[in-house]
Amino acid sequence: MKLEQLQKYAETVIKIGVNLQQGEKLVIKSPIETAEFARTLATFAFEAGAGDVIIDWKDELYSKIRYQKAPKDVFDSFPQWKKDFHMQLAEDGAAFISIAANDPELMKDVNPDVLMRHQKTINTALKEYRDRLMGNKNAWNVIAFPTKSWAKKVFPTLTEEKAVEKLGDAIITSVRADLSDPVAAWETHKRNLKERMDFMNHHQFKKLHFQNKLGTDLTLELPEGHLWTAGAEVTQDGIDFIANMPTEEVFTLPHRDGANGRVVSSKPLPYNGNLIEDFSLTFQNGEVIDFSAAKGYETLKGLLETDEGSLRLGEVALVPHDSPISNSGILFFNTLFDENASCHLALGKAYPVCLKDGNKMTPEELASAGVNESLVHEDFMIGTSDMNIVGIRKDGKEISIFKDGNFIDTKL
Numbered sequence: 001m002k003l004e005q006l007q008k009y010a011e012t013v014i015k016i017g018v019n020l021q022q023g024e025k026l027v028i029k030s031p032i033e034t035a036e037f038a039r040t041l042a043t044f045a046f047e048a049g050a051g052d053v054i055i056d057w058k059d060e061l062y063s064k065i066r067y068q069k070a071p072k073d074v075f076d077s078f079p080q081w082k083k084d085f086h087m088q089l090a091e092d093g094a095a096f097i098s099i100a101a102n103d104p105e106l107m108k109d110v111n112p113d114v115l116m117r118h119q120k121t122i123n124t125a126l127k128e129y130r131d132r133l134m135g136n137k138n139a140w141n142v143i144a145f146p147t148k149s150w151a152k153k154v155f156p157t158l159t160e161e162k163a164v165e166k167l168g169d170a171i172i173t174s175v176r177a178d179l180s181d182p183v184a185a186w187e188t189h190k191r192n193l194k195e196r197m198d199f200m201n202h203h204q205f206k207k208l209h210f211q212n213k214l215g216t217d218l219t220l221e222l223p224e225g226h227l228w229t230a231g232a233e234v235t236q237d238g239i240d241f242i243a244n245m246p247t248e249e250v251f252t253l254p255h256r257d258g259a260n261g262r263v264v265s266s267k268p269l270p271y272n273g274n275l276i277e278d279f280s281l282t283f284q285n286g287e288v289i290d291f292s293a294a295k296g297y298e299t300l301k302g303l304l305e306t307d308e309g310s311l312r313l314g315e316v317a318l319v320p321h322d323s324p325i326s327n328s329g330i331l332f333f334n335t336l337f338d339e340n341a342s343c344h345l346a347l348g349k350a351y352p353v354c355l356k357d358g359n360k361m362t363p364e365e366l367a368s369a370g371v372n373e374s375l376v377h378e379d380f381m382i383g384t385s386d387m388n389i390v391g392i393r394k395d396g397k398e399i400s401i402f403k404d405g406n407f408i409d410t411k412l
């Protein structure tokens with residue numbers, strides 16, 4: 001990536017993404033391959049008045065060695081200091097940036113049981129920290145940066161150098177960092193998403209019915225008091241931030257007991273360094289009662305068996321087929337991008353902020369309101385060019401929301 005592009009991207013993330021405040025600490029979770037970008041983010045963060053910047057380096061190639069060579073019991077424990085690191089900074093009001101740049105199939109020859117065991121250990125140890133972020137107690141932001149192995153997966157016919165360049169361009173365009181004034185462009189984008197959000201909130205649909213030729217025929221019940229969210233989120237201190245860059249989705253939570261029917265995936269799902277492809281899930285009263293996968297069956301099974309809540313849904317998101325990332329025609333093999341190119345659902349934990357006053361409720365109150373709880377939250381894509389969605393309101397009136405993959409009319 002050219003230096004000028006890199007700087008503009010970093011500035012956009014600091015100003016719009018986490019909207020870093022004077023004196024606020026910032027944690028950057030970065031793969032070692034994206035070190036230059038992490039350092040540039042840190043530079044802009046200090047210039048914006050950061051109290052401190054801490055970079056938490058990741059090395060997935062070493063993680064793979066460890067998965068293959070270490071005694072298996074190391075994956076059952078999580079160091080207390082690492083837990084303290086996350087909790088102390090979170091309680092200190094720090095903002096958290098994660099750079100997503102994984103090789104989507106790096107772990108395909110690692111024993112899936114070891115991966116699942118470790119993932120569960122991490123999810124359990126960091127639950128409190130993740131709950132804080134999912135409840136918007138801190139500003140957080142997930143962004144991407146091209147790495148060689150990821151870029152080659154996306155553009156297998158190009159040379160490594162060309163693939164990285166092309167993936168870099170696609171990322172920059174999707175986060176509007178190629179425009180002369182990214183800040184203004186994000187303001188406009190947020191307004192556009194808000195129109196769809198207001199439309200969905202206005203109707204307070206009781207149910208949504210999804211149907212397409214791929215085989216999806218699913219009804220979702222939405223809980224009383226659900227809120228559709230889009231674009232900017234707000235921390236408990238009232239600071240606007242963008243949790244995902246890019247973001248094209250309008251989303252809320254389905255009732256944990258309210259999914260019925262079958263849903264078929266429309267894009268591969270990268271999970272734990274493996275790809276799950278051409279899969280389907282059948283729901284009854286909210287719970288997955290049957291599933292299939294042409295590829296990655298064991299990985300999907302491991303995800304579903306995480307806990308009781310991983311068999312249920314925690315998110316429903318609407319993304320038009322005719323939207324920038326979808327129109328690029330690129331399959332990114334990275335959830336941050338693919339979820340913003342397609343209608344999707346998430347298995348696992350729901351965002352409490354998607355329910356009126358959800359942030360003030362106890363776990364018991366959330367559960368009885370229909371908010372799903374789990375150690376995982378995994379988006380998977382279901383959108384297609386022929387997706388139809390009908391909303392059924394409380395008064396029984398049916399309103400067509402999506403026709404042939406796109407919103408029909410969201411003007412109120």
Ligand code: ZN
Nearest residue numbers: 249317339379
């Ligand atoms: Zn989503």
Ligand code: ZN
Nearest residue numbers: 315346378379
């Ligand atoms: Zn999600």
